Amino acid sequence: MQSIVHVVLAGLSNGMFIWLVASGLTLIFGVLGVLNFAHGSFYMLGAYVSFSLVRALSPHFYLAMLFGPLVVCLAGWAVERWFLRAVYRLELPYQLLLTFAFVLIFDNLVKIVWGAGALHPPPGLGPLEGSVEILGRKFPIYSLFVIAVGPLVALALWALLERTWIGRIVRAAASDREMAAALGVRVPALFTGVFIFGTWLGAVGGALAVPYVGVLTPGMGESIIIEAFIVAVLGGLGSLKGAFLGALVIGVLNAFGTRFFPAFDMALIFLLMAAVLLVRPRGLFGVARS
Amino acid sequence: MARKRVSRRRFLELAGKGSILAAAASMFPRGVFAAPPSIKGPIKIGYGTVLSGTLAGYGEFHKMGALMAQDEINAKGGIAGQKVELEIRDATMKPDDAIKTARYFVDSWGADFLAGIDSSGQALALGPVMQQLDKVLIVTHAATEKLTEEWVFKKGVRQIFRICNATYHDGNAAAYVAKDLPAMRWATISPKYEYGFTCWKMFQDTLGKLKPGTTFQTESFAPAGTTDFRSHINTILDARPEGLYSTEWGGELITFVKQAAEAGLFEKVKHVLFPVGAAMDVLEGLGKEMPDDVWISGRYYFRYPDNQTNNEWVARFHKRWNHYPAYVSETAYSSLYALKAAVEKAGSKDTKPVIQALEGMELDTPAGRRLFRKEDHQAIYDVPWGKTKADPRYPIKIMGEQKLVPASITFARPPFEGPGTRPPF
Numbered sequence: 001m002q003s004i005v006h007v008v009l010a011g012l013s014n015g016m017f018i019w020l021v022a023s024g025l026t027l028i029f030g031v032l033g034v035l036n037f038a039h040g041s042f043y044m045l046g047a048y049v050s051f052s053l054v055r056a057l058s059p060h061f062y063l064a065m066l067f068g069p070l071v072v073c074l075a076g077w078a079v080e081r082w083f084l085r086a087v088y089r090l091e092l093p094y095q096l097l098l099t100f101a102f103v104l105i106f107d108n109l110v111k112i113v114w115g116a117g118a119l120h121p122p123p124g125l126g127p128l129e130g131s132v133e134i135l136g137r138k139f140p141i142y143s144l145f146v147i148a149v150g151p152l153v154a155l156a157l158w159a160l161l162e163r164t165w166i167g168r169i170v171r172a173a174a175s176d177r178e179m180a181a182a183l184g185v186r187v188p189a190l191f192t193g194v195f196i197f198g199t200w201l202g203a204v205g206g207a208l209a210v211p212y213v214g215v216l217t218p219g220m221g222e223s224i225i226i227e228a229f230i231v232a233v234l235g236g237l238g239s240l241k242g243a244f245l246g247a248l249v250i251g252v253l254n255a256f257g258t259r260f261f262p263a264f265d266m267a268l269i270f271l272l273m274a275a276v277l278l279v280r281p282r283g284l285f286g287v288a289r290s
Numbered sequence: 291m292a293r294k295r296v297s298r299r300r301f302l303e304l305a306g307k308g309s310i311l312a313a314a315a316s317m318f319p320r321g322v323f324a325a326p327p328s329i330k331g332p333i334k335i336g337y338g339t340v341l342s343g344t345l346a347g348y349g350e351f352h353k354m355g356a357l358m359a360q361d362e363i364n365a366k367g368g369i370a371g372q373k374v375e376l377e378i379r380d381a382t383m384k385p386d387d388a389i390k391t392a393r394y395f396v397d398s399w400g401a402d403f404l405a406g407i408d409s410s411g412q413a414l415a416l417g418p419v420m421q422q423l424d425k426v427l428i429v430t431h432a433a434t435e436k437l438t439e440e441w442v443f444k445k446g447v448r449q450i451f452r453i454c455n456a457t458y459h460d461g462n463a464a465a466y467v468a469k470d471l472p473a474m475r476w477a478t479i480s481p482k483y484e485y486g487f488t489c490w491k492m493f494q495d496t497l498g499k500l501k502p503g504t505t506f507q508t509e510s511f512a513p514a515g516t517t518d519f520r521s522h523i524n525t526i527l528d529a530r531p532e533g534l535y536s537t538e539w540g541g542e543l544i545t546f547v548k549q550a551a552e553a554g555l556f557e558k559v560k561h562v563l564f565p566v567g568a569a570m571d572v573l574e575g576l577g578k579e580m581p582d583d584v585w586i587s588g589r590y591y592f593r594y595p596d597n598q599t600n601n602e603w604v605a606r607f608h609k610r611w612n613h614y615p616a617y618v619s620e621t622a623y624s625s626l627y628a629l630k631a632a633v634e635k636a637g638s639k640d641t642k643p644v645i646q647a648l649e650g651m652e653l654d655t656p657a658g659r660r661l662f663r664k665e666d667h668q669a670i671y672d673v674p675w676g677k678t679k680a681d682p683r684y685p686i687k688i689m690g691e692q693k694l695v696p697a698s699i700t701f702a703r704p705p706f707e708g709p710g711t712r713p714p715f
Contacts, residue, residue: 003528010520116380117346118541120575131552137527138554213517214545217344223515258521262510 002135007255009134013143013212015251016150020205022228022235022243023157024198030238031174031194034084034095038102040225042199045072045106046206047216048114051121054210069203075106076199080192088191103222110218119216128211142211149208153201154244161240170194174238230273236286245284329639331372335360335626336395338381338388338406339431339618344515344541345383347571348408348618352430353378354611355619356405359626369630370637376626377401383408383514385415392416396423402639403428405625408618410434410485413450417441420449424641426648428628430621431589433457434484438666439706448645451667453628453660454589454621455697457485459673460537460565461492462700462713467585467675467693468493469500473533473561475507479522479546480537482511489537489565496700496713507531512538512546519546523553533561543567544575556581568676570616573686580678580687587675590617590657591689594674603656614686615656617673624655628662665704670697 025039050068057064079102087094128145131138161167173180173190181187205224210216231250235242250269257265276284337356341349360376368374377399381391388407395401404420404427407413413432417440420427429437429452438456441447468476476497480486494506508529510522523546526534534555538546543564550556566572567586592604592614603623607615615623629644631653636643650664660671676689702712 003524006524006527007521010518010524014518014520111342115346116342117350118344120541120544131554138552140552214548215344215517215541217541219343220517255521258510259525262525266513 002137003259005135006137006139007259008252009139009143009147011252011255012150012248013146013251014254015247015249016146017205017209017212018224018227018231018251019150019244019247020153020208021202021224022231022247023153023240024201025225025228026232026235026238026240026243027157027201028195028198029232030240031170032084032088032191034088035092035099035237036084036195036198037096037099037225038079038106039099039198039202039228040221040223041103041106042072042076042202042221043206043209043224044110044216044218044221045075046203047210047213047220048110048119048206049203050207051119051210051216052114054121065204065207068207069200072203072206073196073200076196076203077192079199080195084195085188085191103225106221107218114216114218116218120214121210121216146208146212150244150247153204154240157240227269230269232283234273234276234283236280236283239283239285242283242285329370329372329633329637331368332375333369333372333403333629333633333639334375334377334399334401335403335405335629336392336399336401337376337378337622338391338395338404339378339622340383340408341378341380342382344517345408345539346541347575348431348540348569348616349380351570351613351616352406352618352622354607354613355615355622356626358607358610358619359623363626363630370634370639374626374630378406381406381408381412383412385409385412388412388416389419392419392423392427396425401425403629403644405622405629406430407432410437410488411483413437414441414484417445417447417450421447423449425449426451426629426632426641426644428453428625430454430625431618433460433589434488435702436484436488438668439702442668443666443704443706448667449641451628451648451662451669453625453662453669454617455671455673456668456701457489457492458701458713459587459589459697461489462496462702463587463675463695463697464489464535464563464565464585465493465496465500466695466700468497468533468535468561468563470693471533471561473531474501474503475505475531476533476535477506477508477510477526477529477531477559478535478537479510479512479519479526480535481539481542482513486511486537490535493535499714512542514542516542517545519549520553522546523550523555527553527555527558531559533563534559535563535565537565539566539569540571541575543569543572547572547576547581548579551579551581556584561585567678568617568689570614570619570686573688574613577686578680582677582679582687584678585675586678586689587673588617589673590615590620591674591676592620593688594692595658597658599654600656600658614684620656624653624657624660627655628653628660663704666706668701670701672697 021043046069049071053064053068128142131140231246235246257268339349339352381388407429408431410432433456435457478490510525562584564586568588568591632644632647636647651662653660660669674692674694676692678687679690681688
């Protein structure tokens with residue numbers, strides 16, 4: 001029992017990072033129709049920038065966590081405004097090529113600025129240090145915080161999209177951009193805004209990961225983008241509800257795999273994805289796109 | 291009938307060149323260091339190591355040692371009177387990158403010798419490549435015993451030498467340390483690739499023979515690049531072993547130790563062995579976060595041997611780089627000196643005579659006296675194990691209580707098959 005609880009907790013905290021990245025990914029796809037392969041880079045940039053700010057602003061940990069992702073939003077703005085906008089009308093392979101180029105560019109940018117090696121954040125970042133005893137075994141307080149943040153972000157996103165005026169406009173532009181434009185919505189500006197917001201979500205994931213992962217490397221965005229893609233596809237591309245559920249499932253499944261099926265822990269999530277796609281090709285909550 | 295004639299102009303030209311050469315030669319030390327006619331300079335050494343990713347910290351330490359050897363050797367007249375030229379490149383951890391780097395060094399850059407290489411997979415992939423390129427490679431970090439047993443000894447790839455100790459130290463010697471600890475049930479969290487598997491197997495085989503009744507019930511292997519060890523740590527905590535053996539290394543060991551401390555692993559499991567925990571990037575990366583009373587070792591430890599050669603080297607190293615030398619700094623440094631000794635002994639930088647010179651060669655290095663075993667080209671020398679403790683003189687944890695398990699009783703012996711070739715002897 002103790003073991004199961006801890007495996008689930010470890011899986012949930014891991015799943016929350018995947019959720020934060022996948023939420024931005026799926027939001028951008030749902031509204032802009034772009035599969036942004038560089039989304040993992042925003043996660044990486046969020047981590048690196050926040051890490052530097054944590055050092056500079058120490059001991060104001062939360063200020064750094066707040067400002068770090070905002071700085072990364074500038075990168076998101078530049079990518080959308082100056083590059084992506086040119087390929088909206090082109091086919092998917094062109095978008096993938098462009099965004100993949102940005103993965104390489106950002107990886108190398110990080111190598112130039114922060115070095116090719118690993119950075120290890122020092123202990124005692126922020127007030128959430130230490131562990132609590134859960135069923136006789138220690139569990140880091142910070143991980144509990146992460147587990148709490150994930151659902152809060154999900155709730156806030158839902159409220160924003162379903163219950164506000166801006167949410168209605170976003171949904172309108174997502175379902176029919178010509179019609180929305182005809183009704184006076186400034187679609188290009190709206191797309192830029194949504195892309196920046198998605199960037200921010202990924203960067204927040206990266207910022208929160210700084211004390212959690214304990215190591216920053218220039219390739220850290222690439223491993224999480226794969227998981228985020230799986231989650232987004234599993235939940236149905238464009239569906240936030242699906243991404244949230246998918247992230248929880250993948251996180252927990254990963255933890256169970258490592259614990260109970262070590263021989264093929266990495267194969268488990270791909271098997272699950274294959275199974276879901278066979279039964280529901282559009283993913284759990286995917287809707288048909290015209 | 292045509293006769294070869296030396297014209298007056300040609301004669302003067304040759305005489306002029308000769309006097310320049312003579313003047314140049316007089317600038318270098320004579321005697322044993324004077325360049326025999328067959329050696330043309332410079333001596334080019336291509337050094338491949340990991341300079342990117344989670345393990346890049348290792349590469350930086352390789353660099354410090356190799357650069358120091360280059361500068362010291364050149365300041366004292368070079369190798370056999372010829373200047374050493376060193377190029378250091380990122381060979382990453384991937385086998386294909388290591389091969390690409392080796393080919394670049396030999397085919398494009400014109401290297402005379404190669405050194406470096408961090409991963410076992412890379413070293414094994416380089417076996418046939420080095421035979422084809424026909425240049426000497428001195429491996430300074432990759433530890434798989436299969437490199438020297440299979441490629442060098444059985445398949446006759448004589449171009450490869452290993453100056454660092456091998457998995458024998460990480461597996462067999464660890465078992466000699468473990469046999470004296472009051473722990474009968476052992477578990478592991480180790481890398482999910484060749485190096486992790488082979489060390490754990492060696493540890494089990496040797497400890498099982500040294501101390502019958504020891505059990506090894508739990509193993510959790512983490513793939514390369516793991517940043518979250520929490521599920522692995524849970525696996526170990528569930529099994530409640532008395533001893534934990536882990537060949538995690540570099541940045542991943544740092545992450546693992548931090549997360550294990552958070553989960554209280556070091557309070558629950560009293561006897562912990564980190565065969566490569568004495569790596570400087572780990573000691574520096576963890577600082578005071580490295581728990582006390584953990585057994586650590588490596589391929590060299592900067593406070594051993596406590597003699598003039600080593601202590602002076604450590605002092606020079608610390609003065610230049612403001613770090614204490616990592617084990618890869620020592621192996622990188624000594625690899626250049628091994629090549630120097632071999633070239634000067636052979637009177638040539640050609641592959642065949644240099645191989646002959648290296649085989650069976652004994653060399654005094656900061657790590658102590660090394661012997662390159664003739665049969666498998668493995669360097670034989672001793673590295674201590676020690677229990678971590680804090681010391682006010684150092685910003686890092688150092689070895690307190692030390693234990694020396696000699697290489698002579700833990701390294702497998704040629705022909706590597708049949709009775710009496712694997713410890714315990």
